[in-house]
Amino acid sequence: MPNDPIAGVIDHVRLLIEALVNGRVEARTIKDMTDEQLGDYIARLQQEARDEVEAGYRRHEPPPENP
Amino acid sequence: MKYLHRFVAVLVIASFALGVAGCNKDKALKTVRQADELAAKLLIYGRNIAKANNESFDKGNIPASVHLATNTAVDHYLKGLDVFIAGIATAKKAIEAGENSQGQIDILQAVFDAQVAAAATALVNIVTTLPPEVADKIQGWVAAIQLAILSFRALFAEVRINLKAEVTHA
Numbered sequence: 001m002p003n004d005p006i007a008g009v010i011d012h013v014r015l016l017i018e019a020l021v022n023g024r025v026e027a028r029t030i031k032d033m034t035d036e037q038l039g040d041y042i043a044r045l046q047q048e049a050r051d052e053v054e055a056g057y058r059r060h061e062p063p064p065e066n067p
Numbered sequence: 068m069k070y071l072h073r074f075v076a077v078l079v080i081a082s083f084a085l086g087v088a089g090c091n092k093d094k095a096l097k098t099v100r101q102a103d104e105l106a107a108k109l110l111i112y113g114r115n116i117a118k119a120n121n122e123s124f125d126k127g128n129i130p131a132s133v134h135l136a137t138n139t140a141v142d143h144y145l146k147g148l149d150v151f152i153a154g155i156a157t158a159k160k161a162i163e164a165g166e167n168s169q170g171q172i173d174i175l176q177a178v179f180d181a182q183v184a185a186a187a188t189a190l191v192n193i194v195t196t197l198p199p200e201v202a203d204k205i206q207g208w209v210a211a212i213q214l215a216i217l218s219f220r221a222l223f224a225e226v227r228i229n230l231k232a233e234v235t236h237a
Contacts, residue, residue, distance in 0.1 A: 008128035015123050019115035027108045038103055042152060045110040049145050052117035056138035059124060060131065 095168030099159045102175060106152050109183070113148065116190070117141045140190040147182035154178040 033041060117138065124134035158171040 008126075011126065012119075012123040012128040015119040015128075016116065019119040020112070023108070023111040023115045026111050030104050030107050035100065035103075038100075038107065042103065042107050042110065045107060045114060046145070046149065046152070049110055049114035049117060049141075052114055052121060053138060053142045053145060056117060056121050056124075056134065056141075059121070060135055 091168045092162055092165070095162045095172060096159065098172060099155055099162065099175075102155050102179075103152075106148060106155065109148055109187070110145075113141055113145050113190075137190075137193050140186075140193040144183070144186040144190045147186040150182040151175075151178055154182075 030038065030041070120129075120134055120137045120141070123129050124131070129137075154175055158175050161171050162168050
């Protein structure tokens with residue numbers, strides 16, 4: 001944890017707000033996609049989101065033991 | 068002559084019924100497209116939240132317990148969305164094959180409520196469990212997820228009303 005926990009939480013909130021704002025900007029492009037493009041885009045988003053979650057779980061795995 | 072009139076009347080009724088069915092199908096397919104668009108938006112939010120959560124943890128902003136709880140909530144939310152997206156594809160195929168549009172929309176809404184809405188609410192609850200002095204700063208983010216859920220429900224309600232109105236007029 002950082003020295004100032006409140007500053008850490010504020011930074012955490014900043015990152016979440018950025019996630020929202022960036023998401024809104026990205027979402028504006030969806031309307032112009034063809035059905036096929038949208039299908040491909042959804043498949044890509046599912047993979048990217050899944051990768052982030054798996055990366056999140058890996059942060060809690062115990063480090064590999066040294067041989 | 069009498070039989071000819073009857074035959075013409077049957078043809079008119081049949082063509083009108085087919086026209087309404089086609090219209091229902093078009094509306095239902097439009098709904099499926101809108102559901103796809105909203106699902107993509109919800110996926111964007113899910114991916115971005117997972118990314119922000121990882122970044123925040125790497126910077127030491129949040130403890131392991133908060134990071135893991137948020138990650139698990141995003142995981143459930145994404146699994147719910149996976150089921151819903153598969154449901155959209157199934158509904159699209161069924162509607163294109165001429166199955167009952169209203170029934171497909173009803174199924175889609177039930178899947179959304181059971182799989183996505185509850186998981187999204189749980190995710191919002193986890194993220195809003197922050198110190199009160201900063202909780203109000205993420206209201207915009209929480210509102211966006213809630214708005215997406217309301218958009219889905221409004222979309223389904225509108226389509227249901229339109230389909231029912233057409234069936235009544237027929």
